[in-house]
Amino acid sequence: MQTRRILVAIILAFAVSACASQIDAGISVEPNTPGFLWGLWHGFIFPWSFIGSLFNPDIAVYAVPNNGGWYDFGFFLGVTVLGGGSFFGSKKRRD
Template sequence: MKRSRPSRGRAVAAALLLVTLSACASQVDAGVSQEASAPGFLWGLWHGFVFPFAFIGSLFDPDIAVYAVPNRGGWYDFGFFLGVTVLGGGSWFSSRSCK
């Protein structure tokens, strides 16, 4: 059975659609703070790591948040992403083959 490869045109169209949709993303200015006390990369890393526990806690207590606002912006977001994916297990669990 011959597998058909996706055409290059489809890949370019998908990439163009992804770039176009990402251009619509924005961050509210009130959510970003440059003060020294605002959470930065390391706090984002920690908040990403404890995300599963914070999410469960937020279901029962409205004072628990899973994401700090205001924060320092992109670096906090990057730390949060790394905390959720890398420290939280990420794709390691799905990479193990079932035998």
Template structure:
């Protein structure tokens, strides 16, 4: 197979799988006490510790529900990738 066919196949598979993703309406809310972008950023940053804690306690969650939706998700993503070091560790040059 050529590289172009593999890339197109992977893109088509990713598009097909992402079309199935949805969030139930009960998980979305609005108001001053509902987590938004800044809480999503914080929750993304502390994700590794929250995940470990959630293995031992049912009172600890890694993702807030209900939340404001897209802005919370965007903050969560930035918290995991940027603040959590995801992009830093992924960009390190490997010396073999």
């Protein structure tokens, strides 16, 4: 039963990820295009950028165009690892 649930979850994850795509206009190969390190930085400052974007339409939380997968990976790491996404939720509470 446990194996079946895992298999269904994997199939569902692949089915949902097949729908994800990035438009070609959002990816650039020019040398000054934001890459992994800019993605990491933008992921780290995401909370502040989001708050700023609510008040100023010139502030964006995600750089377009970027170089694609490496920028996305850096952004993901910035949000989860540097932003403390999984660290703070995993601490045991002391009573």
